[in-house]
Amino acid sequence: MNAARWSALHPWRAILGWIAFVAFAVGLAVAIPTHEATDADYRIGESGRADAMVAQAHLEQPDTENVLITATSGRLDVPQAEEAAAAVVAGAKTADGVADVAEPQWNEGRTALLVPVELASGADDEADADAVQAVTDGVQEDFPDLQVRQAGDVSVDAAINDRVAEDLGSAETISLPVTLILMALAFGALIAAGIPVLLAGTSVAATIGLLAPLSHLVPSEPTVSSMIVLIGMAVGVDYSLFYLKREREERAKGHSTLDAVEIAARTSGHSILVSGGAVIASMAGLFVVGNATFNSLAVGSILVVAVAVLGSITVLPALLVKLGRWVDRPRVPLLWRLNRRIGRGGISSRLLAPVVRHPVVALALSGVVVLGLAIPALGMKTHSGTLDTLPTSIPQVQTIKDISKSFPADEGASARVVVRSDGASTQEVEAALEELTTRAVATGDFVSSGRGVETSKDGTTSLVVLGMPFDETDPRVDDALRELRGDLVPATLDGLGEHAVGGGAAESLDFAEQQDGRLVLVIGFVLLLTMTIMAVTFRSGPLAIISTVLNLASIGAAFGVMTLVFQHGWGSGFLDFTSPGFVIDWLPLFVLVVLVGLSMDYHVFVLSRIREHMDTGLPTRLAVERGIADTAGVVTSAAAVMVSVFAIFATLSMLEMKMMGVGLSAAILLDATLVRLVMLPAILVLLGDKVWWPWKPRRPQAVVVQEPEPAYAVTR
DSSP: OHHHHHHHHSHHHHHHHHHHHHHHHHHHHHHSOOOBOOGGGGOOHHHHHHHHHHHHTTOOOOOEEEEEEEESSSSOOHHHHHHHHHHHHHHHHTSTTEEEEOOOEEOTTSSOEEEEEEEOOOSOHHHHHHHHHHHHHHHHHHOTTEEEEEEEHHHHHHHHHHHHHHHHHHHHHHHHHHHHHHHHHHHSBHHHHHHHHHHHHHHHHHHHHHHHHHTTTSOBOTTHHHHHHHHHHHHHHHHHHHHHHHHHHHHHTTOOHHHHHHHHIIIIIHHHHHHHHHHHHHHHGGGGGOOHHHHHHHHHHHHHHHHHHHHHTTHHHHHHHHHGGGGGOSBOHHHHHHHHHHHTTHHHHHHHHHHHHSHHHHHHHHHHHHHHHHGGGGGOOEEOOOGGGSOTTSHHHHHHHHHHHHOHHHHSSEEEEEEEESSOOHHHHHHHHHHHHHHHHHTTSOEEOSOOOEEOTTSSEEEEEEEOSSOTTOHHHHHHHHHIIIIIHHHHHTTSEEEEEESHHHHHHHHHHHHHHHHHHHHHHHHHHHHHHHHHHHOBHHHHHHHHHHHHHHHHHHHHHHIIIIISOTTHHHHTOOOOSSEETTHHHHHHHHHHHHHHHHHHHHHHHHHHHHHTTOOHHHHHHHHHHHHHHHHHHHHHHHHHHHHHHTTSSSHHHHHHHHHHHHHHHHIIIIIIIIIHHHHHHHHGGGGGTBSOOOOOSOOOOOOOOOTTOOOO
């Protein structure tokens, strides 16, 4: 740990260097604009080919805002509705940013009237949608007996982005004081409580700055900043906790501040490097998916962990040397006494004692609980986010749902068949697409959209849109798409040129199939890398295998909890959501890599302390008991921070964030308690010295065991 030693010996240089690094990184974000991922970056499979063909032929549908007119209650007054629709048409035609206004359309039962308003292609689509919204609001005022509402891709996206920003702002506002309170409980002193938050915050700021130039190599996904805050605060606080607790412990033994910092660097600092490597290896598993979203999340998470590790071995020891004993000032009397009482390890010793005395029983009981939680994961269903996963408290979302019910061919599940002709005439292609429409409708799985065949200006590319009379999440949608792709399209269009089936439903199917095919690869990649890190670090094959098995247990339990809560609706009333009947497709992979990465933090920390005691000659049983008692307070504090921060996300309105919050908070809670503090020590005690094979612990002739000095004590 030369870097930590140098920083401890040259504290001002290390501190100023860190400040300069963070300032430079933040300056990069100001000087270099972030390159956001475009629609083309998200294309996958056959739907991606279809989308690319449509884009190249300039057949993209223009952004459209739909104005829906329905009755406030009872039957719709048809003449009044038509009068309101005429007012919408007249107002929209004069609004800024409007390219065209279609004639009002009645639904089949004449219970709803729809006015599609096509927006002009411009630099500010939101402003154009707002101009139409002003017309809609004006018509609503003139016809109070009707419901006149507007929704479209632009307005819905803007409303969702506003809600996401509101949710994240709320989460960040709450998470900071919660973290500070938990750190105050962990240390009983305000300066010590503030250092982990300071390190984590500066690491996050530096990472967001560095991400700006990197986004030109790997396009940045809009949610990556939130993920950086989430991961950065978790690992930044963890690493500071590991270091600070060990430094305080060494000072309590009588070492000088400089010596205590150096000892902490050799022990906790080494654990931080190994933990950081494990987290980075886990996050690298996201690259295996080969998706723009996961690539962006992987880059952001790897970068923030690397920056946090750098801060932990440079500026953190420098700060501790300069602060000296002032790090334990000012003390909060009640919290300080509570911290001293917890610091003795009394609570953890009482909990651990039965595990060490009866490891078989402890392992069996904890295994049954974990297995019971994991079993529901076998029936987990995944699907991309739909209208049902969006908060109904967003007015535009409810309007889109009502449009979907009244006009299923316009807003429901649909498929887009695209053909790029290869020598065939335009008339031949159009006739084939019309025949395809007839055959598809005859199956009962499709309905005509009424748009007919659309052909590009150069006549080389044509498409037709087929609606489906099913909800987006209905399994029949995927079955219909497979039949369309496998039978109907080849039978009708083969020989005419390149063809592909795309659209929103097809994109969801392609993503699910890609993820299903690679989920096993990601799990294998992550577990293999972390197992290798454990084997190299501790030079123990059994320990690496045990770590992998425990990670699998944690993953299974986390997936089971997510399935029970969001697929089966357990606790939906308490969490204030309606179960969509599935888990959003990208979340299991994300929870997997984050859980394995973060859990390896305290796993490595605990095992390193046990190994230290083994190196002094303690037998395995006593080394396990002493090592876990020494680290239980740190593990509990670290897990409490992560669980609290993730749990805040479970209170937000966006279902994706709620799923992520519940999944991660439940996973970390189970992993830090049942798995690492019950199953791990039980297994280590049962295996004894065999767990360290091929390394052989030293066994002195006689071992005098003394009670450890309180780790909390600080020389006055």
